Amino acid sequence: MxxxxxxxxxxxxxxxxxxxxxxxxxxxxxxxxxxxxxxxxxxxxxxxxxxxxxxxxxxxxxxxxxxxxxxxxxxxxxxxxxxxxxxxxxxxxxxxxxxxxxxxxxxxxxxxxxxWGTPTAYDLVHTAARLRQGDSVLVHAAAGGVGGLAAQFARLAGAGRVVGVAGGARRAEYAAAGAFDRIVHREAFPAALGDERFDVVLDSVGGRTRQEGLRLLAPHGRLVAYGGLDAREPVPVDAGDLLMTGRSLVTYNSDLLSRTHPDRLGDSARRALDLLTRGRIRIxxxxxxxxxxxxxxxxxxxxxxxxxxxxxxxxxxx
Missing domain, CATH: 3.90.180.10 (Medium-chain alcohol dehydrogenases, catalytic domain)
Structure with missing residues (x-):
C-alpha cells in the first residue's frame, strides 16, 4: 500500500x-x-x-x-x-x-x-468538569477545534454562560460566530473579565493562564487542564487553599484513556457521535x-x- x-x-x-x-x-x-x-x-x-x-x-x-x-x-x-x-x-x-x-x-x-477533538470536548464537559445546569464556563483556545466543540457541548448541557478566550482579532472573530456569549482577546486576559468568576474553566494552555484560571474559579469551581501549550512556566497549586473554597484542579488525557480504558473513551465518542449525526452539534x-x-x-x-x-x-x- x-x-x-x-x-x-x-x-x-x-x-x-x-x-x-x-x-x-x-x-x-x-x-x-x-x-x-x-x-x-x-x-x-x-x-x-x-x-x-x-x-x-x-x-x-x-x-x-x-x-x-x-x-x-x-x-x-x-x-x-x-x-x-x-x-x-x-x-x-x-x-x-x-x-x-x-x-x-x-x-x-x-x-x-x-x-479525537469531539470526544475530548464531550468528556471535558461531561466527565471531567461534570457541568451542571446554569454553570458559567470559560474556554481557552476558543477558536480551536476542541474549544469550539466544548462550547457547543456546554450549551447542550445547560450552561448559563459560555465565555471564550482567543488570540488575535482573526481568531476572536471566528470564535465569536460559535456558541459563545462573549469572546475575550488573549491580550486582554484576564483584566477584561473584571470580577467575573466561573464554575468551569477549560484550559489547554497552562503556565500563567492556568494560574489566572484558578484565581477566576467561583467557590466549588472546577478547572480542567487538558494540555500545556505554555508548559515552560510551572503552576504551583496549594491544596489547602483549594480545599477552603471547594475549588478543584482536574486533568484529562484522552491518549492515556485510549490505552487504559478504551471502552470509556469509545462510550463518550459514541455519545458525541450521536449528537453530531442528529445535528445537535456541528464540526x-x-x-x-x-x-x-x-x-x-x-x-x-x-x-x-x-x-x-x-x-x-x-x-x-x-
Missing part, C-alpha cells in the same frame, strides 16, 4: 509499505479521509519522540476491510470514524475495534473531522488538503493560521 511518512528531516513523503493486518481486538480501515490535528504538530516538532520514518495520522474515516480475532466479522464493510495512535495517513490503517465507530449515513469527510471543516500539501497544512495549524478543522483527502490521492 501507499503511505505518508514523516522522515528524519521533518518532511512528509509518500512511500510504499506493507499493508498492516489487524491483531486481536483490532480492525483494518481503508482510509478515505484523515484528520489533521495538534498531535501532528507535536510529533513533527519532536515533542512526542517516535522512531523515524513514522506514518503519522491519528484520526480517519473509511470502511473496515478486515477484522482481527475477537471482532465480529460482520463489521467488514462498515463505514466508520476511527481513532488511531498513528498510521492513519495511509491507504489502510489498523485501529482498536472499540475506537472504530459506525457512522451510518454521515459523510466520510465529516467523519474524519470528528477525530466546522475549513480546509481540505492533498498529501503533497501536508507540510503547509501542519505548519498552518502550528502557527495558528488554521481555524476550525482541517482534513486530508487520502482515497484516490495516494
Amino acid at each position: 501507499r503511505a505518508i511518512i514523516l522522515d528524519s528531516d521533518d518532511h512528509y513523503r509518500i512511500t510504499e509499505r506493507d499493508e498492516p493486518a489487524p491483531g486481536p481486538g483490532e480492525v483494518a480501515v481503508r482510509v478515505a479521509y484523515a484528520g489533521i490535528q495538534w498531535g501532528d504538530t507535536m510529533v513533527r516538532d519532536g515533542h512526542f519522540p517516535v522512531p523515524r520514518p513514522f506514518v503519522p495520522g491519528f484520526e480517519a474515516s473509511g470502511h473496515i476491510v478486515a477484522v482481527g480475532a475477537g471482532v465480529d466479522g460482520d463489521r467488514v464493510g462498515e463505514a466508520v470514524t476511527a481513532l488511531a495512535t498513528g498510521g492513519a495517513w495511509a491507504e489502510v490503517a489498523v485501529v482498536p475495534a472499540a475506537l472504530a465507530l459506525p457512522i451510518g449515513d454521515l459523510p466520510l469527510r465529516t467523519a474524519a473531522g470528528f477525530g 466546522d471543516i475549513t480546509a481540505e488538503y492533498d498529501p503533497a500539501e501536508l507540510d503547509v497544512a501542519v505548519r498552518r495549524l502550528s502557527d495558528g493560521t488554521t481555524l476550525g478543522k482541517s482534513v486530508l483527502r487520502v482515497a484516490g490521492r495516494l
Whole structure:
C-alpha cells in the first residue's frame, strides 16, 4: 500500500509499505479521509519522540476491510470514524475495534473531522468538569477545534454562560460566530473579565493562564487542564487553599484513556457521535488538503493560521 511518512528531516513523503493486518481486538480501515490535528504538530516538532520514518495520522474515516480475532466479522464493510495512535495517513490503517465507530449515513469527510477533538470536548464537559445546569464556563483556545466543540457541548448541557478566550482579532472573530456569549482577546486576559468568576474553566494552555484560571474559579469551581501549550512556566497549586473554597484542579488525557480504558473513551465518542449525526452539534471543516500539501497544512495549524478543522483527502490521492 501507499503511505505518508514523516522522515528524519521533518518532511512528509509518500512511500510504499506493507499493508498492516489487524491483531486481536483490532480492525483494518481503508482510509478515505484523515484528520489533521495538534498531535501532528507535536510529533513533527519532536515533542512526542517516535522512531523515524513514522506514518503519522491519528484520526480517519473509511470502511473496515478486515477484522482481527475477537471482532465480529460482520463489521467488514462498515463505514466508520476511527481513532488511531498513528498510521492513519495511509491507504489502510489498523485501529482498536472499540475506537472504530459506525457512522451510518454521515459523510466520510465529516467523519474524519470528528477525530479525537469531539470526544475530548464531550468528556471535558461531561466527565471531567461534570457541568451542571446554569454553570458559567470559560474556554481557552476558543477558536480551536476542541474549544469550539466544548462550547457547543456546554450549551447542550445547560450552561448559563459560555465565555471564550482567543488570540488575535482573526481568531476572536471566528470564535465569536460559535456558541459563545462573549469572546475575550488573549491580550486582554484576564483584566477584561473584571470580577467575573466561573464554575468551569477549560484550559489547554497552562503556565500563567492556568494560574489566572484558578484565581477566576467561583467557590466549588472546577478547572480542567487538558494540555500545556505554555508548559515552560510551572503552576504551583496549594491544596489547602483549594480545599477552603471547594475549588478543584482536574486533568484529562484522552491518549492515556485510549490505552487504559478504551471502552470509556469509545462510550463518550459514541455519545458525541450521536449528537453530531442528529445535528445537535456541528464540526466546522475549513480546509481540505492533498498529501503533497501536508507540510503547509501542519505548519498552518502550528502557527495558528488554521481555524476550525482541517482534513486530508487520502482515497484516490495516494
